[in-house]
Amino acid sequence: MIPRVLTPLPAEACSSDTPHRVSTWNHNSSILSLAYTDSYVFAGCQTGEIHVLDLHSYSSVATLRGHTSSVHSLCINNSYLISGSSDSLIMIWNIATLTLEYTVYSIFDIGDIFAICPIGEYIYFGSQNASIQWFSISRPSYKISSLPALRYDKFFDSKCFHAAKNPTSEPSSDNSEPSLQANTIEVPPSNISRYAHYSYIYDLTYAQLPSGINYLISAGGDGYANIWSVSDSNNIKLLHSLACSDTASVSALAVYNQFLYCATGNGQVKVWDLTTMQPTRSVQVDAEEITSLSIDAKYICAASTSGNISFWNHRFELLAKWQAHKGRILASLFLNFPRPLLVTGSSDASVALWDISVFIPENRQPHVGSTCKPNFQNDDLLHAVKKLVSYRTVSSMPSLYIEECSNCAFYLYDMFKRMGVYSSLLPVKSANPLVLGKFTVEKxxxxxxxxxxxxxxxxxxxDWNSDPYDLEASDGYIYGRGVSDNKGPLLAAIFAAHDIYTRGELDIDVIFLLEGEEECASRGLEFALSEHADSIGAIDLIFVSNSTWINETTPCINFGLRGVLNATITISSDRPDLHSGVDGGAFREPAQDLIQLLSALANDTGQVQIPGFYDNVRPATDAELTLYDDICKCVPELSLEQLQARWRQPSFSIYRLVTGNANTGGIIPRQVQAFVSFRLVPDQDLDSIKRILKEFLDNKFRAITKSISQCALKVEFTREASPWMGNFSDPIYSDIKGILRDIWHEEPLFIREGGSITALKMLETAFNAPVIQIPCGQSSDNAHLGNERLRLINLFNLRTLFKRLFTDLKTSAQ
Structure with missing residues (x-):
């Protein structure tokens, strides 16, 4: 008797949690099939390509090209990836080398290959012509002229009425075999069951029952699941035909213990007991076709053409349902790497990786926030980055975001506490607090x-392609405000310290000092460092990771940053705004005075005209010039002159002008302002530059106005930071360079930058300790811009780098 169709639990009984999407990979065509190993996810595409996605770096590492049409089926068999396509070919790829080793074809015109199932020595496959065929890679035959694309067809290749014919299709009389890119295997005629179903064969699976009985099971467009015996005599025999639907195809199969799960084109899953060949349950899972079933010891996952994922236990109690893709889901797989994951492929041309541990608490390792000390994985790091990015910690807008900043600081404070180490929040006057965390050892x-x-x-x-405060992982990158500057790097360093601390391998104290005002010139930091010196303690070496590489591929060590001096120059009149038609030319105008004053600051080539401005600029050494030569060889689009202008020469810029109401024409403004910036280099002194700049502006203003102007000049300094320069000849730089080379497998570069980090000189002075600045972002990571991003492999490698620095680095910096 066919059991009645059960209705799933109502929506309110399901989990309201949507699983975290760990990563997304985007392609240019539909994803039709999936397979995985401990290292890779393989995605078969409609275009015939197979994309290789790295589970460690969440990046696309290779594309396998061989098929000429849709790759409908993929499976893993020992060290091989096996693919089946609409080109009627099976291809067998070496997973270690990602190269094609065998091409398999049938002597019949079989159409699309929809399903592959390895059993022992043999590979079974089902196809569009309703046949099941099988072969062994241990018995290859070489006959490339019989490949489907090269066969002579009596109908399509026959002569037409004017006796012309297709010149590329006529069978060759040459008995020689062409050179082969891979071994070819012809399916023996004896290894073919020609009419296994009365329609297409959509899926194959293997059942090994507890009793020791083995079955090959096929799913057909005729609505049946057929059960086949697999004998040692290299033959299959039909034992049972299980009627699953009168109106729809059987689209997907899964087996657990003695139970067979059959998904149908009308959205049902029918369950059979293979020991009795009786149906036990039928469940309406979705309104549309179920395209894929994944199953493990406790849970069942059904994917549908509606784009939905349904997550069940084995009692078919619906635990969760969510919209995973905008298009049809055409493939899905359970993974356990290192916690339960689900990978899905869709007609929207994307592959998505989901952390489904939210539904499986008994299998879940604790995320950050647990009081225990687990060995956190990289996806735990991603969870922490996602949480940290969600805080809108815009320090320049305290009226809007002061609570967000406080909550973020407490999250970091609590993270250290939960990791089992000392943590405190250090107050900073009129600013966000410092977070102090200490991984300490006895000696x-x-x-x-x-x-x-x-x-x-x-x-x-x-311009953002996603919510900047909701972490988006796509194509090997994470996107969100702060992922590269500086939330991702600081968390990588924290996780690195925790890794070695919990393993008992830490023999140094690692102190974390996390600021909430860096983007506002580190206001209050200098005083706070002095005030809380006892809490922080003595420091021997300071690490920072807060900038980017010079290109996309080459790791760098930054040994110099320019300083900055920003000023607002205001010229105002004691008269109100005037009309240019009434008073124009009768009085000195503030805007005219400002233009003349600004033009006096630099000449036509941009050289600053303040006397003494360049007096203390440190000249380049031969060793530094040699580093520039290395950079120019690695990045040929940059010249020595460009590098020196950007990094080691001071500069003057006007970055904003305010000259009145832009919407009111003909008005002479009573007040105008220029916002200017000077980038400074070693050994220019901030106080000296401020003094000579103020004197220069005062003198020029008096000369311009000739003491007859009713205008007044005001100069305000709004931001300042001293230049910083590390000693790149110190042996510790060579040690770090070697570690970077080991991790990224690229020769690192020593670079400087034109930007400024206010805190570096403060830290160096407060602790009398050298700063080592190690960027991890690529040059295109868009820090401070829209679509800020960080490459995941760089985040994970940075974690590895700091583990090495906290354990292997023996050299003491000078």
């Missing part, structure tokens, strides 16, 4: 400080 050989910041610049009014 440290040194005390190292990592400085980072949890505040960000605004994300509004910029």
């Amino acid at each position: 440290p050989r040194r005390r190292v400080l990592f400085y980072g910041h949890y505040d960000v610049v605004p994300a509004d009014n910029l």
Whole structure:
């Protein structure tokens, strides 16, 4: 008797949690099939390509090209990936080398190959012509002229009425075999069951029952699941035909213990007991076709053409249902790497990786926040980055985001506490607090400080492809405000310290000092470092990771940053705004005075005209020029002159002008402002530059106005940071360079940058300790811009780097 169709639990009984999407990979055509190993996910595409996706870096690492049409089926058999396609070919790829080793064809015109199932020595496959065929790769035959694309067809290749014929299709009389890119295997005629179903064969699976009985099971477009015996005599025999639907195809199969799960084109899943060949349950899972079933010891996952994923236990109690893709889901797989994951492929041309541990608490390793000390994995790191990015920690807008900044600081404080180490929040006057975390040991050989910041610049009014405060993982990158500057790097360093601390391998103290005002010139930091010096303690070495590489591929060590001096120049009149038609030419105008004053600051080539401005610029050494030569060889689009202008020469810029109401024409404004910036280099002194700049502006203003102007000049300094320069000849730089080379497998570069980090000189001075600045972002990571991103392999490698730095680095910096 056919059991009645059961209705799933109502929506309110299901989990309201949507699983975290760990990553997305985007392609240019539908994803039709999936397979995986411990290292890779393989995605078969409608275009015939197979994309290889790295589970460690979440990046696309290779594309396998061989098929000329849709790759409908993929499976893993020992060291091989096996693919089946609409080109009527099976291809067998070496997983270790990602190269094609065998091409398999049938002597019949079989159409699309929809399903592959390895059993022992043999590979079984089902196809569009309703046949099941099988072969062994241990018995290859070489006959490339019989490949489907090269066969002579009596109908399509016959002569037409004018006796012409297709010149590329006529059978060759040459007995020689062409050179082969891979071994070819012809399916023996004896290894074919020609009419296994009365329609297409959509899926194959293998059942090994507890009793020791083995079955091959096929799913057909005729609505049946057929059960076949698999004998040692290299033959299959039909034992049972299980009627699953009168109106729909059997689209997917799954087996667990003695139970067979059959998904149908009308959205049902029918369950059979293979020991009795009786149906036990039928469940309406979706309104549309179920295209894929995944099953493990406790859970069942059904994917449908509606784009939905349904998640069940084995009692068919619906645990969750969510929209996973905008298009049809055509493939899905359970993974356990390192916690339960689900990978899905869709007609929207994407592959998505989902962390489904939210539904499986008994299998879940604790995320950050647990009081135990687990060995956190990289996806735990991603969870923490996602949480940290969700805080809108815009320090420049305290009226809007002061609570967000406080909540983020407490999250970091609590993270350290939950990791089992000392943590405190250090108050900063009129600013966001410092977060202090300490991984300490009994007799440290040194005390190292990592400085980072949890505040960000605004994300509004910029072009974003996703919500900047909701982490998006796509094509090997994570996107969100602060992922590269500086939330991702600081978390990588924290996780690195925790890794070695919990393993008992830490022999130094690692101190974390995380600031909430870096994007506002580190206001209050200098005083806070002095005020909380006893809480922080003595420091021997300071690490920072807060900038980018010079290109996309080459890891770098930054040994110099320019300083900055920003000023607002205001010229105002004691008269109100005037009309240019009434008063134009009768009085000195503030805008005219400002233009003349600004033009006096630099000549036609941009050279600053302030006397003494360049006096203390440190000249380049031969060793530094040699580093520039290395950079120019690696990045040929950059010249020595460009590098020196950007990095080691001071500069003057006007970055904003305010000259009245832009919407009112003909009005002479009573007040105008120029916002200017000077980038400074070693050994220019901030106080000296401020003094000579103020004197220069005052003198020029008096000369311009000739003491007859009713206008007044005001100069305000709004931001300042001293230039910073590391000693790249110190042996510790060579040690770090070697570690970078080991991890990224590229020769690192020593670079400088034109930007400024206010805190570096403060930290160096406060602790009398050298700063080592190690960027991890690519040059295209868009820090401070829309679509800020960080490559995942760089995030994970940075974690590895700091584990090495906290354990292997023996050299003491000078």
